[in-house]
Each structure stands twice: as C-alpha cells, then as structure tokens.
Amino acid sequence: MKRSINIFYLISCLFFVGCESDEVEELPPNIVVFLVDDMGWQDTSVPFHTEQTTQNKKFHTPYMEKLAAQGMKFTQAYATPVCSPSRVSLMTGMNAARHRVTNWTLRKDSLQPMEKNHDSLQFPEWNVNGLSPVDGNPKSVHAMPLAQALSDIGYYTVHAGKAHLGAIGTPGENPMNLGFQVNIAGHAAGAPESYLGEENFGNGKKGKEVWAVPGLEKYHGKDIFLTEALTQEALSALDTAVTSQQPFFLYMSHYAVHTPIMADKRFFQKYLEKGLDSTEAKYASLVEGMDKSLGDIMQYLEDKKVADNTVVLFMSDNGGLSAHARGGGDPHTHNLPLSSGKGSMREGGIREPMLAKWPDKIEPGTQSGYQVIIEDFYPTILEMAGVDSLNTVQKVDGQSFVPVLKGEKEYDGLRSLHWHYPNEWGPSGPGIGAASTIRKGDWKLIYYHLDQQMELFNLKEDIGETNNLIEKESDKAAELAKDLTEHLKDVDAQMPTYKISGKQVPYPAELFTEVQP
Known part of the structure; x- marks a missing residue:
C-alpha cells in the first residue's frame, strides 16, 4: 500500500514544480461516480429548473437534497438518448459519433431487431460489440x-451494478477486463430480470437467462431489493481500500430506475397514500431506494472518516422513460417542462440531473448553468486524480469541468455539444428516431435522418421546445447545420442509407436550402 502512495507522490513531482523531500504528501481524492439508469431531470425532489415543479413534488430524495447542499448542482448537464453510448463515453471520453457505440449493446456482432426491420432506413454497422x-x-x-487509467496509478477500482459496456462474449462485457479490480453484478445486459431477492434477481427463469443479475447468490431467496444488495456489496468492497488507506474509485452504477418497474416495498406504500397510481408509485419507490443508496454511501464515507477527501459525482445515463411503461400521465409528459424522454433528441431524452461534491474545492450550495456532457467526466476525473496528461489510444473529446467546480470558469456560450444517433430505438414520439443534434449557446438544432426535417429551438426562451424556429431564424439554422456537419465529418460519423435509393442520408448542411422559407 505504501507503494501506491509513493506512486502518487512521484506523479505529483513530475507534474508540479517544487517538490521537496520534506513536503507533506497530499493524498489523491477518493472518487465516487454514482450513475443512475434512466433517471429523468425531474425524477427528484431537487429542483433543476428555475423553480420546484409538480414532478419534483412527486418524489422524495432527501440525500440528493443533502448532496446538492454540500456541493454544486448542474442545471444543464447532458448524456445521450440511450444507455450504452453514454456509458462508453464516460469510460473513454469520446463523443458517441466518434466511438460508434451509438445504440444499446447486447448480442455479439448483431444489430438490434428493430434496426434490421426498419421500413425505410438501412442502419450502419455500428460498434455493436461495445468497448x-x-x-x-x-x-x-x-x-x-x-x-x-486510475488503476494504473494506484487506485482501487470497484464496479457495482449495471455495466452494459460490451456485448455477450466480448471482452467489454466484463468490467474486470476494463480496469476494475472488483466487479459486483455487472455483465452485458442493460436491465435486471427482477429487482427482488426472493426471485433470485431473475436467475432460474427459463428463457430469461440473459437478463438475470449475476454474482449475488448470497442474497437469493432473501427479502432484499437489488438496489440495497448492490449498495451493501459496494461498501463491503470499499473496506479493503479504506483499511489500507488506498485511494479508491467506486463506480456505483445502479440498475434502478430502469424497467421492470417494480415496487421497492420500503417506500411503495407512502406513494400510494400520496395518490399516485400503482405504476408511478412503484417508480417513485425505485427512485427513493436509489436515493437511500446515495445516503448510505455518504454516511459510510463519514463513518470511515474519508468524506473530506472524497469526490462524489451524481449523474444519469439518459433521460427519463416516458414513451411507454409509465403511469400517471400521457406518454412523453413525465419529464415536463422538458419535451419527451428516453430515446429522444429533445431535452427530456438527454438533459440529466447532475450533482458534484468535492470538499474544499466546491463551494457548498452552489449552482452552475455550465453545459456539461457525459464524455467530460473522463478528463475531469483524471484531472481530479492528479493526471495532467495521459497517452490514450483514443481521441478524447471531453473537456474537464474542474475549473467550473472550483468557481474559476463560467460558460461563455461558444462551446458546441453534439449528439449522433444513426439508429432505431423502437417507440415513436417527439424527437425519437435516427437523428443528429447540436447545441451551441442557447440554440439547438435537431436533424432527422428519415425525412430530412430540422427543428431549431432557443432553449433559454423555450425550454419545452414548443416553437420550431427553423424558418424564422434561418441564418442561425444554417450556422448550426454547418457546425454540425463539420463535427460529423471530423469524427467520421456513420450515417444511415435509404433502402429504396441506396444513397447515404445527406449531412444537414447539404440540404439546408430545402428548409429555407
């Protein structure tokens, strides 16, 4: 263990001028990334909008509230519309268009069934095998x-929960092939067959083997919810690092709140009594169970007296589910005032609840409108760990937001964010389907591959994306279409083709004249 500390000291001497042998060695921070699956911007009692909304009042997340009070709340944080692209971006620092894991992964060498059977589009051979x-x-x-990267410089790395980084039978399906020293219940599938210990988390169900959560046999047959079991196992794994004073990286990647929407009975009844229908009450219980996990981890850090040197980053991998399976409202309304939900290029599909705590670096109770995207986590975490530079085989698109956390930088409106989904998710709805998107400042352009239509929104004035300004603001649309096209070409983005003609879907700038007034 002493060797690990010396490694960090050597690194600091290499990167920073003035290291002397009698200087007090500063330990690198522990880092917790708490990633929730399918959690929407509004699925919390923490308001990420300008005021508390009806959706916020539906949920009870006291530990998110506590984390927000202790750190910084990001009101404009983004992921991708579906899970695997976000997770690969987090783990590589690459934009999804560049890494080409643009849809969710599962079967080796195989497109998704809905992609194979599309009426009009032939989808590209994207990186279906993942990372x-x-x-x-x-x-x-x-x-x-x-x-x-973190393991190589001495971190004890723990993966707990959903992995969904590589297809079945590929190296990426097992987090231990990706630098994690401990893997708790992570495999190729992106959802649990069951959240219930009494149902063995889906193990033993004939025909459902691919979805069964692995590695939690000690809880089989017991009255315990998956979220709780994962938390207990994660904290047990951290004991090794805490006891030996080794810096740790915990990737607490919950299966919650993904379908199947099942009741966490610790919290379910209270939501029924609040008047929620049974499906939404189950969903709210999933959310609160996730929040309790966050609280348990924060309490563990306090009890072990490592909280003051631990970074906690809270994020979701895509927008909240709303196209199907939810109760308590019409489809595409569960993320209001944001439009649509998971699978969509609208804000409800990509804008996420994000919180950050870094003692002595982040001023408690602060808020930032800085626009962050999921690939930014990679360089940010490495900078937190003391890595000033890293020779990676991949081109890192993300930008560190450490200066934002320290209050040294504010958003200047010049940086562009990009999304690319040359794929098919399945359901229909606003913003759902093969598309490419750019946000620059307050402006957002969505380009739909199927019908070559575009939408232009000013999010500062129209967060609900109700007013398409594509004709009224044609100059701004042309500017964004050009910028988006340059990005797609720069990263060699894959584009679908039309089945009838065999021609590639054109870049947005190429047919922008067709949407001129």
Whole structure:
C-alpha cells in the first residue's frame, strides 16, 4: 500500500514544480461516480429548473437534497438518448459519433431487431460489440478505459451494478477486463430480470437467462431489493481500500430506475397514500431506494472518516422513460417542462440531473448553468486524480469541468455539444428516431435522418421546445447545420442509407436550402 502512495507522490513531482523531500504528501481524492439508469431531470425532489415543479413534488430524495447542499448542482448537464453510448463515453471520453457505440449493446456482432426491420432506413454497422481494452476486436471501439487509467496509478477500482459496456462474449462485457479490480453484478445486459431477492434477481427463469443479475447468490431467496444488495456489496468492497488507506474509485452504477418497474416495498406504500397510481408509485419507490443508496454511501464515507477527501459525482445515463411503461400521465409528459424522454433528441431524452461534491474545492450550495456532457467526466476525473496528461489510444473529446467546480470558469456560450444517433430505438414520439443534434449557446438544432426535417429551438426562451424556429431564424439554422456537419465529418460519423435509393442520408448542411422559407 505504501507503494501506491509513493506512486502518487512521484506523479505529483513530475507534474508540479517544487517538490521537496520534506513536503507533506497530499493524498489523491477518493472518487465516487454514482450513475443512475434512466433517471429523468425531474425524477427528484431537487429542483433543476428555475423553480420546484409538480414532478419534483412527486418524489422524495432527501440525500440528493443533502448532496446538492454540500456541493454544486448542474442545471444543464447532458448524456445521450440511450444507455450504452453514454456509458462508453464516460469510460473513454469520446463523443458517441466518434466511438460508434451509438445504440444499446447486447448480442455479439448483431444489430438490434428493430434496426434490421426498419421500413425505410438501412442502419450502419455500428460498434455493436461495445468497448474493448485491446485492439483488433471487430465492431468494437478500442480505448483506454477510465478505470484502467486510475488503476494504473494506484487506485482501487470497484464496479457495482449495471455495466452494459460490451456485448455477450466480448471482452467489454466484463468490467474486470476494463480496469476494475472488483466487479459486483455487472455483465452485458442493460436491465435486471427482477429487482427482488426472493426471485433470485431473475436467475432460474427459463428463457430469461440473459437478463438475470449475476454474482449475488448470497442474497437469493432473501427479502432484499437489488438496489440495497448492490449498495451493501459496494461498501463491503470499499473496506479493503479504506483499511489500507488506498485511494479508491467506486463506480456505483445502479440498475434502478430502469424497467421492470417494480415496487421497492420500503417506500411503495407512502406513494400510494400520496395518490399516485400503482405504476408511478412503484417508480417513485425505485427512485427513493436509489436515493437511500446515495445516503448510505455518504454516511459510510463519514463513518470511515474519508468524506473530506472524497469526490462524489451524481449523474444519469439518459433521460427519463416516458414513451411507454409509465403511469400517471400521457406518454412523453413525465419529464415536463422538458419535451419527451428516453430515446429522444429533445431535452427530456438527454438533459440529466447532475450533482458534484468535492470538499474544499466546491463551494457548498452552489449552482452552475455550465453545459456539461457525459464524455467530460473522463478528463475531469483524471484531472481530479492528479493526471495532467495521459497517452490514450483514443481521441478524447471531453473537456474537464474542474475549473467550473472550483468557481474559476463560467460558460461563455461558444462551446458546441453534439449528439449522433444513426439508429432505431423502437417507440415513436417527439424527437425519437435516427437523428443528429447540436447545441451551441442557447440554440439547438435537431436533424432527422428519415425525412430530412430540422427543428431549431432557443432553449433559454423555450425550454419545452414548443416553437420550431427553423424558418424564422434561418441564418442561425444554417450556422448550426454547418457546425454540425463539420463535427460529423471530423469524427467520421456513420450515417444511415435509404433502402429504396441506396444513397447515404445527406449531412444537414447539404440540404439546408430545402428548409429555407
């Protein structure tokens, strides 16, 4: 263990001028990334809008409230519309258009069924096998995973929960191939067959083997919810690092609040009594169970007296589910005032609840409108760990937001954010379907591949994306279409083709004249 501390001291001497042998060694921070699955911007009692909304009042997340009070709340944080692209971006620092894991992964070498059967579009052969730590694996993106980079400099790396980084039978399906020294229940699938210990978390169900949560046999047959079991196992794993005073990286990646929407009975009844229908009451109980996990981790850090040197980053991998399976409202309304939800390029599909705590670095109770995207986590976490530079095999698109956390930088409106989904998710709804998107400042342009239509919104004035300004603000639309096209070409983004003509979907700038007034 002493060797790990010396490694960090050596690194600091290499990167910072003036290291002397009698200087007090500063330990690197522990880092917790708390990632929730399918949690929407409004699925919390913490208001991320300008005021508390009806949706906020539906949920009870006291530990998110506590984390927000202790750190910084980001009101304009983004991921991708679906899960695997976000997770690979987090682990590589690459924009999804560049790493080409643009849809959710599962079966080796295979497009998703809904992509194979699309009426009009032929989808590209995207990287269906996910993330690979070694070169040469077909239909995979080769990259230096975040956990490997941290492990290499002495961090104790723990993965707990949903992985969904690589297809079945590929290196990326197992987090231990990606630099994690401990893997708790992570595998290729992106959802649990069951959240219930009494149902063995889906193990033993014939025909459902791919969805069964692995590695939690000690809880089989017991009255315990998956979220709780994962938390207990994660904290047990951290004891090794805490006891030996080794810096740790915990990737607490919950299966919650993904479907199946099942009741966490610790919290379910209270939501029924509040008047929620049964489905939404179950969903709210999933949310509160997730929040309790956050609280348990924060309490553990306090009890072990490591909270003062631990970074906690809270994020979701895509927008809240709303196209189907939810109760308590019409489809596409569960993230209001944001439009649509998971699978969509509208704000409800990509804007996420994000919180950050870094003692003595972040001023407690602060808020930032800085626009952050999921690939930014990679360089940010490495900078927190003391890595000033890293020779990676991949081009890192993300930008560190450490200066934002320290209050040294505010958003200047010049940076562009990009999304690319040349794929098919399944359901229909606002913003759902194959599309490319850019946000620059307050402006956002969505380009739909199927019908070559565009939408332009000013999010400062119209957060609900109700007023398409594509004709009224044609100059701004042209500017964004040009910028988006340059990005797609720069990263060699894949585009679908039309089945009838065999021609590639054009870049947005190429047919912008068709939407001129």
